[in-house]
Amino acid sequence: MKVVILPDSFKESLSASEVAKAIYKGFYSVFPNAEYHLIPLADGGEGTLQALIASNGGKVESIEVTGPLYETVQAKIAFSKDHKTAFIEMAEACGLHLVSLERRNPLQTTSFGVGELIIYAIEQGVSELIIGVGGSSTNDGGIGMATALGYQFFDENGNAIESNGEALLKVVSMSDKNKSPLLDKVNITIAADVINPLTGTNGSTYLFGPQKGLSTDRLAEVDQAMRSFYSIAERFLDKSVSEIPGSGAGGGMGAGLMLFANATIKKGIELVLEQLNVKEVCKDADIVIVGEGRMDGQTAFGKAPVGAAKCAPPDAKVIAICGSIGDGIEELSNHGIDAIFPTIPSIVPIEKVLENAFENIERTARNIAILLK
Known part of the structure; x- marks a missing residue:
C-alpha cells in the first residue's frame, strides 16, 4: 500500500x-x-519558502527587515542552487504570527519589509523571483511594499503618508519618480494562496480583515478605501489589476505586486505542486x-x-x-x-x-x- x-x-x-x-x-x-x-x-502562504527550496537544494539566508509594526525582524529568504532564482514569503516580513493577538489591527500593520526583501534579492543578482503571498497581518494593498520600492504616496495636503493599512484612507496622489530601477532586472511570479478579487464582499478586506483584527463595523469603510486607492494608482500607472483572480491575496499584496512590480500571478499551490513533482x-x-x-x-x-x-x-x-x-x-x-x-x-x-x-x-x-x- x-x-x-x-x-x-x-x-x-x-x-x-x-x-x-x-x-x-x-x-x-x-x-x-x-x-x-x-x-x-504550502499554497503561497506560510511555509511556501520552505516547500519551494526543498525542491532544488538551494540555501536560506536571514536578513533584517522592517516588521509589520515597524520593528526590526529577522526574515528568511531562499536562493536556488544556481543563484538565479530567489524565493520570498511575505509572511516572513509581515506575517500574522509576528503580531500578538492583542495588537492585531491591519490598519496599523505594513508590508514595507516585503519590499526590502525584494530589493535585497535583486541586489544579489537574481533574475527570477517567486513571492508567496499569504499568511499576512496586513491589509495595506501592498502600499508598504511599494513605498520600500521607491513609490511615494501623498495626502490632500501633499504630505507623504505612513505606509500602513490606514494610509489607504488618506491617499489622493502618488509619484513613481524614485521607483527603484532594479525592478527592471527581474521577473517576478506571485504564488497566491487564494483566488479572491481585491475588493467587494469576496475581497481581501471582507473575507480576511476580521481574522487580522479589523472590526466588522469598519469593513465597508476600509474596503472602499482599498477601492479608492487602486483607482488612483491604476489610473496613474495606466494598468488595471484589481479584478484579476488572486489580487486580494495577502491583504491586497497580489494586486500590489502586479501593479507596482509588474509581477505575474499564479495559484500558489499549483506552483508548489509543479516544483515538487x-x-x-x-x-x-x-x-x-x-x-x-x-x-x-x-x-x-x-x-x-x-x-x-x-x-x-x-x-x-x-x-x-x-x-x-x-x-x-x-x-x-x-x-x-x-x-x-x-x-x-x-x-x-x-x-x-x-x-x-x-x-x-x-x-x-x-x-x-x-x-x-
Missing part, C-alpha cells in the same frame, strides 16, 4: 513538515509495512492524505488540500485531516476529497488546542488508519 502525505501547515501551531510527521506516526502504528511519501506543502509521486498512490489547520468553503478557492487532491489517481482514497471545520465544508466533496476529519477532541481554550496539535493529529490519523484496516 502506498500512502502519500501532503499537508499544509496548521497555522500558529505546526509547520507542514511537523503535520506530515504526526500523520505518518499515526498511520505507521497501524500500517508499518506501507510505502510512505511525506511531502509538506507531486503528480508523479501520486500516480500509483492508494491513499492520499491532505490537510490544513481549518477547512471550510474557502478551501476550494486555491488552497492546498484541494490542489493536492487533484493529484490523486481516480481510484485512490483522498482523506483530509484538519484542526477544525467551518461553513461550506460539504463543497469539498466536489473537489476530490472523500472524507474530512477534524482533530480537536473537546471544547478547550485555543491555547490548549495549539499546544496539543501534534498529538491530536497523530491520534486522528491512527483512528483513520484503524478504520481503513
Whole structure:
C-alpha cells in the first residue's frame, strides 16, 4: 500500500513538515509495512519558502527587515542552487504570527519589509523571483511594499503618508519618480494562496480583515478605501489589476505586486505542486492524505488540500485531516476529497488546542488508519 502525505501547515501551531510527521506516526502504528511519501506543502502562504527550496537544494539566508509594526525582524529568504532564482514569503516580513493577538489591527500593520526583501534579492543578482503571498497581518494593498520600492504616496495636503493599512484612507496622489530601477532586472511570479478579487464582499478586506483584527463595523469603510486607492494608482500607472483572480491575496499584496512590480500571478499551490513533482509521486498512490489547520468553503478557492487532491489517481482514497471545520465544508466533496476529519477532541481554550496539535493529529490519523484496516 502506498500512502502519500501532503499537508499544509496548521497555522500558529505546526509547520507542514511537523503535520506530515504526526500523520505518518499515526498511520505507521497501524500500517508499518506501507510505502510512505511525506511531502509538506504550502499554497503561497506560510511555509511556501520552505516547500519551494526543498525542491532544488538551494540555501536560506536571514536578513533584517522592517516588521509589520515597524520593528526590526529577522526574515528568511531562499536562493536556488544556481543563484538565479530567489524565493520570498511575505509572511516572513509581515506575517500574522509576528503580531500578538492583542495588537492585531491591519490598519496599523505594513508590508514595507516585503519590499526590502525584494530589493535585497535583486541586489544579489537574481533574475527570477517567486513571492508567496499569504499568511499576512496586513491589509495595506501592498502600499508598504511599494513605498520600500521607491513609490511615494501623498495626502490632500501633499504630505507623504505612513505606509500602513490606514494610509489607504488618506491617499489622493502618488509619484513613481524614485521607483527603484532594479525592478527592471527581474521577473517576478506571485504564488497566491487564494483566488479572491481585491475588493467587494469576496475581497481581501471582507473575507480576511476580521481574522487580522479589523472590526466588522469598519469593513465597508476600509474596503472602499482599498477601492479608492487602486483607482488612483491604476489610473496613474495606466494598468488595471484589481479584478484579476488572486489580487486580494495577502491583504491586497497580489494586486500590489502586479501593479507596482509588474509581477505575474499564479495559484500558489499549483506552483508548489509543479516544483515538487507531486503528480508523479501520486500516480500509483492508494491513499492520499491532505490537510490544513481549518477547512471550510474557502478551501476550494486555491488552497492546498484541494490542489493536492487533484493529484490523486481516480481510484485512490483522498482523506483530509484538519484542526477544525467551518461553513461550506460539504463543497469539498466536489473537489476530490472523500472524507474530512477534524482533530480537536473537546471544547478547550485555543491555547490548549495549539499546544496539543501534534498529538491530536497523530491520534486522528491512527483512528483513520484503524478504520481503513
